[in-house]
Amino acid sequence: MSFLQTLQSHHFDILKEIGNIGAAHAATSLSKLMNTKVEMNVPNASLVDFQDLPNIVGGADAEVAAVFFRFTGDSLGSMFFLTTVTDAEKFASKLIGQSFSFRADDEQVQMGISALSELGNILVGSYLSALSDFTGLNLQPTVPQMVVDMAGAVVHYGVLTISEVADAAILIETNIIEVDHRTNPINGQFFFIPDPESFPTLFEALGVS
Secondary structure: OOOHHHOOHHHHHHHHHHHHHHHHHHHHHHHHHHOOOEEEEOOOEEEEEHHHHHHHOOOOOOEEEEEEEEEEEOOOEEEEEEEEHHHHHHHHHHHHOOOOOOOOOHHHHHHHHHHHHHHHHHHHHHHHHHHHHHHOOOEEEOOOEEEEEEHHHHHHHHHOOOOOOOOEEEEEEEEEEEHHHOOOOEEEEEEEEEOHHHHHHHHHHOOOO
16 A cells, blocks of 8 residues: 555645645735736545546646646655646736637737746645644755646656556646636635655655654
């Protein structure tokens, strides 16, 4: 039995709480960046089999936008944020101050990709900062990689390096809500995938056996 399979509900409660703290910090940063009130919440944290990940974002053939990171330091792993292309375009439009589409000219597409990479930096940096505060571990993200592709291909890339030694990821669901438009939130999935050998280090640092 892998370490992941031994996780109990209280482990996920801890990760959800850390996610909410990180989301609060990220919301503050996004509010300043977008010059509008933004709220974020983490409704759920759960264990998901790698083979089921594409279904969570609409199926293997669904086109998604993803920002992928590795994190290094006292613990190693991968993190990526996925959202629909429609939601990614809405968010990029807010950040660059004009209507955005991935089918636009190269210059505008690069602006949008830069904006979405910054979104990823804020989300991942906020979560790792909260996790570091809880654990005392030094955790640092790598430079983000932004891609628009089919969900199956994105997930395969994200888990390729560890799929031979692990078979599941921790899913931290994330909602990004512009307060003036509560009926139309930007939804995303935030995947937290520590390398298998890092789980004992993380949870021991959290005080959970």
